[in-house]
Amino acid sequence: MFYGSLNFRLLSNLFVWNENSRLGIAFESSTGFTLPNGAVRSPEASWIRNERWNLLKNEQKEKFAPICPDFVVEIRSKSDEIKYLQEKMAEYIENGTQLAWLIDRFDDKVYLYKADEPVQTLHSLKVKLSGDPILPGFLLDLESIIN
Template structure:
């Protein structure tokens, strides 16, 4: 299984428009940008991880549609966090009033918002420490709840603001 690639593009000065274009031109890859200016390029997930992601999104969406208090997003969605990072969690949920406070233009791009709930499903190629760091970043940027699911270890890590 191919692993991710990290490139330091801080000195190049990748604009929001250039980053968006890069993502649009490479839809088969998951691309994120850290707050430190590192471009993270991830290969498509394996079939089993994709199947697990689909089940998670289905269940989260079913709950959100019944509850009606927010909207769900899948792993193809990019968000611009308050620290400037551009991240794409495997699943996310945002309270409806927060989403509706964004302009149409903000909603169309990498919305400048940190989801209220984020979920990361660790794939075989993911280093646990990197995914844990990402979860802490979500909490530091406004997420209220995060789940990191590690199928290999059969473990779920739960994250809340202010907790180590």
């Protein structure tokens, strides 16, 4: 149950930022995307810039849209193997994601993935994650949504 609450709070923060910025479209986990490599993925939270989303035809938007999100978040659940999630995050980056956060609430770590940069590991969930420059001004106080 805690997993769903954490995901909801994360999505709420992304939603509020997106409503204010109007820079893109935010999605929750029931949305699937077909990545350029053919994989179909449904991250916990994702976001796509308006100019990229608007290039898709309406019928493409109603299916597993053939696009890789600019930003994704995955939250480790009890049944998830961390290695699998890390491979999934690398796949997002390889397919065009610019920023990705993997939140490992069991090992108190956050893995930050950025295009063309090595993965950064934060050894605490008591952090504020910045979406800049991909999500300008988006700041997620992870500690506040976990507690």
